[in-house]
Amino acid sequence: MRSQALLRSRRAGPSPAALSSCRPDRSTGPCSGPCRSARCRKTWDRAIERLGLPDCTPHYLRHTWATVTLTNGVSSHEVSRWLGHRSVKITVDRYGHLTP
Structure with missing residues (x-):
């Protein structure tokens, strides 16, 4: 398993x-x-x-992935966790304009 x-x-x-x-x-x-x-x-x-x-750099691809994921409706909390951010606030501050 x-x-x-x-x-x-x-x-x-x-x-x-x-x-x-x-x-x-x-x-x-x-x-x-x-x-x-x-x-x-x-x-x-x-x-x-x-x-x-x-x-491009790995960081650029990471940012692109986060942008595409959020614009496709995945929650900020989930993306924050996947990115390894300490707090969802970091994700919202950076990508908040992409979510409704």
Whole structure:
């Protein structure tokens, strides 16, 4: 049972919170934040190129995911939890204009 749940979670891909664990910063070097290796940057760049996405950072994709999710009717509380925000206030302050 546990191994099946682990397999399902890996197939689903990274959680929204994990998307921001590597934060490439073009202005200061290959990576800033928790991921500081050139390997991280290279892997990210290859994935973006393969997907045909414009040059962007994991943080940009995280923000885009939150925006799309909220505009599709998912509650701020749920999105806040998925993003790993300490408080729903953080989510509402940033994305509140997207919810009715």
